[in-house]
Amino acid sequence: MRLNYYILSEKRMYSTAVKMMLDDLKKINKIYDHVSELKTDLEHSKGTVVIIGPNTVHDPYEMCQDLSRIFPLTAVLLLLNKDDIDYKKAMFAGAVDVLDLEGDEAEVIESIKKAEKVINIKVESDPNVKGEEKEAKVITVCSTKGGVGKTTISVNLAAALSKHNLKVAVVDLDLQFGDVALLFDQLPSQSIYDWVKQSYENGDKSFTPYVLKHKAGIDIVAAPDLPEFAELINGEHIAYLIEAMKKEYDMVIIDTPPAFVETSLVALESSDLILLIASLDLPALKNGKLAIETLDLLGLKEKIHILLNRDSEMEGMTKELIEDVLGLEINGRIPSDYRTVISSINNGEPFVTKAARTPVAKAVMKLAEQLIDSFSQGEKVNKEKKKKGLFFRKKT
CATH class of the missing domain: 3.40.50.300 (P-loop containing nucleotide triphosphate hydrolases)
Incomplete structure (x- = not known):
């Protein structure tokens, strides 16, 4: 499944830096300046990683909680200034991870991979995506x-x-x-x-x-x-x-x-x-x-x-x-x-x-x-088996 990567920050320099990294990773991404525009696109998106950067207009933790509640097929990463990081707030807001803005790019990439795994599990268990009942x-x-x-x-x-x-x-x-x-x-x-x-x-x-x-x-x-x-x-x-x-x-x-x-x-x-x-x-x-x-x-x-x-x-x-x-x-x-x-x-x-x-x-x-990771890999294997079933049946 194709995932979307949406970036939200009032500071364009931070959004651009994240976009360049996602471009290098060949990820389809888009920058947003306003949360209202982001929400409009999320209504039509199935499987999205949202990266929220520093914002003085809206509280990043409140935005994260709001997006996680309204759009269940969304995984949110918080990329904030070191002094603004609060791990408990991030957990209660539903963030997959919260990272220092000045930290190592490799850590951001690792967190993106983590978010992708979470999205895969959510999408696999969502009846609106699969056309089947949810299966925890x-x-x-x-x-x-x-x-x-x-x-x-x-x-x-x-x-x-x-x-x-x-x-x-x-x-x-x-x-x-x-x-x-x-x-x-x-x-x-x-x-x-x-x-x-x-x-x-x-x-x-x-x-x-x-x-x-x-x-x-x-x-x-x-x-x-x-x-x-x-x-x-x-x-x-x-x-x-x-x-x-x-x-x-x-x-x-x-x-x-x-x-x-x-x-x-x-x-x-x-x-x-x-x-x-x-x-x-x-x-x-x-x-x-x-x-x-x-x-x-x-x-x-x-x-x-x-x-x-x-x-x-x-x-x-x-x-x-x-x-x-x-x-x-x-x-x-x-x-x-x-x-x-x-x-x-x-x-x-x-x-x-x-x-x-x-x-x-x-x-x-x-x-x-x-x-x-294990459950995510298992779902991929099951999907491959289903795909092959039509053409690789044993002869009787």
């Missing part, structure tokens, strides 16, 4: 041992994906002792149990009224407030919920309990990717190996992505040994940082937001970028 990517975070950081990873991965201007939801399927809402500093008045009793069994089955809205733009389906309610939620409920949510979001993250129960197995089977959390201790590795063997029996091994959490130097415990025990290679590593993580949990704010420059936050952001 589902990532289930699991482990067969408690205390390895599943919920922390789920919450921070959701926050990291949301920074890429994607519509993200988190479902807490640890139905007895789930803490997803707590880690977002939310006190749920309604949960998945309320949805089952009030809407699924006695209504139109709509989940939307039972979703918590976080300030970062992340939606949360909370676990029940009482453990005994978990018994009233079954696999049929979860299968319906996931299919309904896939039509409303770009990414759905599912946090699970440290056991393979009916509801979590349904989530695993419905997933595009299974994020299996491993850690540097033998009980976790033993349980991880059993989890992989179980998922293999269920035909789900190809979906597994091994994430080593709390990675640190430890005598006798190497990456090669872990991969040998699990029988799969490690796909990602999150460094150990107890102080940052526990502070994030106690304050109810994801560390990718609260402490974005720490190594642990950067590792989760890198994971999010890898997943976006």
Whole structure:
């Protein structure tokens, strides 16, 4: 799909510099002096990267938020003076990235590539573009041992994906002792149990009224407030919920309990990717190996992505040994940082937001970028297969 690149800044010298760079990259681009003209063209554009430069007439963050809300198939980059950069504002405004105007051109090009990946995912899941129903990517975070950081990873991965201007939801399927809402500093008045009793069994089955809205733009389906309610939620409920949510979001993250129960197995089977959390201790590795063997029996091994959490130097415990025990290679590593993580949990704010420059936050952001890239590449492969299907059918 052909993407458009629109540049908006009151200072023509900055717009011209960006245009020259895009011309070199053979990107179709256009400069705008007024946001009203930009909006007019965006109404007729499907898949656009907007680069907003310094502006004293309109607040760049407010413009970014406005454009991201009105034009969902748009990815916005902010290119601002160093003193005007506010990473939290940029995240809440829905910017894919915010960069120093005097920074390296290579960083701008890298951010443009990041924006293109976001646009590709959005366009692939938009029914008006594809002529099909929206189809979010589902990532289930699991482990067969408690205390390895599943919920922390789920919450921070959701926050990291949301920074890429994607519509993200988190479902807490640890139905007895789930803490997803707590880690977002939310006190749920309604949960998945309320949805089952009030809407699924006695209504139109709509989940939307039972979703918590976080300030970062992340939606949360909370676990029940009482453990005994978990018994009233079954696999049929979860299968319906996931299919309904896939039509409303770009990414759905599912946090699970440290056991393979009916509801979590349904989530695993419905997933595009299974994020299996491993850690540097033998009980976790033993349980991880059993989890992989179980998922293999269920035909789900190809979906597994091994994430080593709390990675640190430890005598006798190497990456090669872990991969040998699990029988799969490690796909990602999150460094150990107890102080940052526990502070994030106690304050109810994801560390990718609260402490974005720490190594642990950067590792989760890198994971999010890898997943976006992986899904984007997967869509391209599927499209190629569909194209070839008509002419490369096997002879019978």
